[in-house]
Amino acid sequence: MTPARGLRILAARSLLPLVLGLVDGLLNALTLAAASLVGSGAPVSASLALRVGLVALTTAAFAVFVADYADRRAYLIRASRQLNLTRRGQLATTRLGRLALTRALTATVIACTASFAGATLPLLAGAAAPDLSWIVVVLAVVALTALGAILGRLFAGSSVRWAAVLGCGGVAVTWIGVWLHIA
16 A cells, blocks of 8 residues: 555545544634633633643543444444354454554544644634734634535535534634633
8 A cells, every 4th residue: 555545545534533623622712712712701821722722632532532432343243243243242352343443543643633733723823912812713713614615625515504504603602602601
């Protein structure tokens, strides 16, 4: 297998954890720091950016690993049943089970990295320009909108519709974060 083909296969397998991580990170940033973004909380700092990034990374790690590994194991158990294997989950204890674990860990690393970046980068931009803390909301919503447009194009859907839904979702989550006043 050529390196380029290997990267294409990894990219195809990594779309879900990558998108999940990015969206999770951006929404965590908007929710957890919304009060400070509109001036009613503490100003955005590099420390806040890293803390929110670590929270996003931690939640993504737990959620993605549990969901991905459970899904892969369930698939192996269904396949064992369909093949009429004598012991329940027999495939899950083979090399295929170890491969499921490896792929779940890979998906987790991708989601964690994307979630950390999605949460940290907009907040670091806000920390760099403390007088313009609202720029974080703009950057995060624009990032969600751009991601929506890319996904719409990738999936042969309406880029405008995908962009609008993700952008509106970012605005709604920001409003919820301001209303909850978490940070």
